[in-house]
Amino acid sequence: MNRLEDELKRALERVQPPAGFAERVLARARAEAEKPARSRRWLGLFGLGLAGAGSLRWAAACALCVVLAASGVIYERDMQRRRGEEAKDQVMLALRITGSKLQIAEQSLKELDSTSQPQQ
Amino acid sequence: MTTAAAAPATHKLDFEDLVREHQRMVFSIGYHFLHNAAAAEEVAQDVFLELFKRLGTLESPEHVTHWLRRVACHRSIDYARRNKGAAAEVSWDQLPEPAQPARHSDLGNSDPMMSKHLQQMVAALPQKMRMVVILRYQEEAGLEEIANTMGIPLNTVKSTLHRAHAMLRAKMEQTIGKEWGEVNA
Amino acid sequence: MKRIGIIIALLFAVQLPAAAQDWDPGGALKKLSAKASKAIDVTLDQSMLQFAGAFLDSKDPDQVQAKKIISNMKGIYVHSFEFEKAGEYSEDDLTPLRAPLKEPVWSRIVNVRSKHDGQNVEVYFKKEDGKFTGLVVIATEPTELTFVDIIGPINPEDFKRLGGQFGIPKVEIDQDPPGKKGETK
Numbered sequence: 001m002n003r004l005e006d007e008l009k010r011a012l013e014r015v016q017p018p019a020g021f022a023e024r025v026l027a028r029a030r031a032e033a034e035k036p037a038r039s040r041r042w043l044g045l046f047g048l049g050l051a052g053a054g055s056l057r058w059a060a061a062c063a064l065c066v067v068l069a070a071s072g073v074i075y076e077r078d079m080q081r082r083r084g085e086e087a088k089d090q091v092m093l094a095l096r097i098t099g100s101k102l103q104i105a106e107q108s109l110k111e112l113d114s115t116s117q118p119q120q
Numbered sequence: 121m122t123t124a125a126a127a128p129a130t131h132k133l134d135f136e137d138l139v140r141e142h143q144r145m146v147f148s149i150g151y152h153f154l155h156n157a158a159a160a161e162e163v164a165q166d167v168f169l170e171l172f173k174r175l176g177t178l179e180s181p182e183h184v185t186h187w188l189r190r191v192a193c194h195r196s197i198d199y200a201r202r203n204k205g206a207a208a209e210v211s212w213d214q215l216p217e218p219a220q221p222a223r224h225s226d227l228g229n230s231d232p233m234m235s236k237h238l239q240q241m242v243a244a245l246p247q248k249m250r251m252v253v254i255l256r257y258q259e260e261a262g263l264e265e266i267a268n269t270m271g272i273p274l275n276t277v278k279s280t281l282h283r284a285h286a287m288l289r290a291k292m293e294q295t296i297g298k299e300w301g302e303v304n305a
Numbered sequence: 306m307k308r309i310g311i312i313i314a315l316l317f318a319v320q321l322p323a324a325a326q327d328w329d330p331g332g333a334l335k336k337l338s339a340k341a342s343k344a345i346d347v348t349l350d351q352s353m354l355q356f357a358g359a360f361l362d363s364k365d366p367d368q369v370q371a372k373k374i375i376s377n378m379k380g381i382y383v384h385s386f387e388f389e390k391a392g393e394y395s396e397d398d399l400t401p402l403r404a405p406l407k408e409p410v411w412s413r414i415v416n417v418r419s420k421h422d423g424q425n426v427e428v429y430f431k432k433e434d435g436k437f438t439g440l441v442v443i444a445t446e447p448t449e450l451t452f453v454d455i456i457g458p459i460n461p462e463d464f465k466r467l468g469g470q471f472g473i474p475k476v477e478i479d480q481d482p483p484g485k486k487g488e489t490k
């Protein structure tokens with residue numbers, strides 16, 4: 001084991017997460033576990049919960065259609081943005097890979113120079 | 121807090137216990153990879169939320185540890201790719217304190233600034249190389265374990281680690297001095 | 306990067322006859338992909354590059370540089386393969402990739418081999434009507450092979466700066482004496 005490896009072990013020791021981290025995780029998990037129950041309550045409003053309120057039910061259905069249509073637009077915009085971000089990531093990945101290989105070439109040339117005899 | 125309702129009744133893995141047991145490991149993988157405490161917390165929270173959903177499929181505490189390590193690696197890499205600005209420097213004030221005293225404090229010549237310097241250098245390594253270095257030195261994982269965790273061939277782990285040493289050593293010689301390369305077995 | 310830059314600058318001084326780029330190494334790459342345990346394929350034609358360019362962050366220096374590099378490019382194709390063990394691909398597999406990269410249209414400006422880990426990197430530039438219109442990098446190591454094909458126009462000055470950006474640590478090079486650098490092995 002050499003000095004670099006010792007120092008790397010020291011530098012990369014595990015660190016404590018910020019205070020309250022575990023509590024935040026547990027809170028999120030609780031919220032995740034409660035999700036299905038909340039969805040059922042909302043569905044109930046459009047089904048069994050509006051007995052006798054026919055026009056109100058129609059209004060709710062229309063509102064739902066509008067929301068769905070808007071969601072479609074938002075979804076398409078989101079998909080476009082996501083595709084763009086993915087394309088951007090691909091560009092950066094390609095340039096990184098290219099750069100790293102050029103860097104290896106440069107590094108190898110440097111190593112070669114450092115071991116070659118000086119020219120007179 | 122107990123596991124999700126879908127878990128088998130005989131399941132002995134308790135989610136809260138697992139969070140408290142593994143939070144340092146998961147957070148630290150993200151932190152050393154992204155060099156950003158907020159980003160590391162976001163990744164770590166996502167990892168544990170994923171654990172919460174999948175706890176019923178994990179068979180043992182050892183399985184959980186390997187699973188968490190693997191997911192933390194991949195989520196950190198994904199996060200870095202999606203958020204280029206996440207790998208930002210953390211200021212001195214924001215740097216979390218180590219959970220335990222340094223294991224190598226008997227190295228009389230070691231300077232605390234060196235750790236900071238090395239952390240920054242590791243954070244600047246190419247992503248795959250960076251993760252190999254973190255798994256090797258933070259987790260003290262064997263080469264095969266690194267290969268399994270990252271889903272890459274063993275020989276690639278070896279060559280990547282070798283290149284990482286060369287790059288880090290060259291950089292240390294540049295910034296600290298030639299004597300860095302002379303203190304070696 | 307400076308050394309490659311000097312070589313490229315000298316090539317600028319040489320007028321080469323124009324030649325159509327009619328080379329498609331798809332067959333060879335498919336064979337390699339079939340042998341590999343893991344493959345990364347990045348295929349970005351001109352329209353995808355322009356589309357991606359709109360999403361590059363103008364506040365991020367790396368992405369600003371990336372936007373500059375790809376601004377007039379016609380395509381970037383990167384294929385990176387990992388193999389389970391050494392020997393799973395051979396020089397014969399690389400012959401079809403190298404075959405079209407011949408003088409006078411193409412110039413191999415770098416061919417270096419590292420003794421440590423068997424890495425070999427070849428860099429080729431294509432020149433038409435006094436302008437650089439193509440870059441090919443073939444990087445091989447025992448268990449990894451990367452093939453980069455960039456269709457220009459290309460500004461070599463932009464590629465000089467790739468080291469030190471995009472998370473790649475910059476390696477400082479000693480000042481070189483002026484003069485043409487040939488291939489080295």
